[in-house]
Amino acid sequence: MLATLQELGIMPSLSRPSVSNDNPYSESLFRTLKYRPEYPEKAFLNIATSRRWVDDFVCWYNNEHRHSGIKFVTPAQRHTGRDIEILAQRTRLYHAAKARHPERWSGNIKNLEPVGSVYLNPEKGKANSKEVEAA
Known part of the structure; x- marks a missing residue:
């Protein structure tokens, strides 16, 4: 099998079974x-x-x-930029709810700022912190 993959120019994955962070x-x-x-x-x-x-x-x-790593918007919404308005609308909704019933809130509202860039394969030299933030 390895030889066939190499003939086709495919780099085999060396992921290990039952190791979720590979x-x-x-x-x-x-x-x-x-x-x-x-x-x-x-x-x-x-x-x-x-x-x-x-x-x-x-x-x-x-x-x-809706993906948790991108603040519960869909990839399509994020790709088209609609996530910005959706998250702004959610922020307004949370502020209004907190203003109506402050006794129900013990802290601040959720952070609903759009997430920054998310990388699958960060360039060499860049910190992997963005991977962790998006996960």
């Missing part, structure tokens, strides 16, 4: 995928069925699923 982005995505209620209990009938399921999952993941 590739945390893939691990997180696969966990989200596997725990969807629609995930089949048995194998897909054929490749076309599996591709259709993954296409539907990707559409849901990008357009409906």
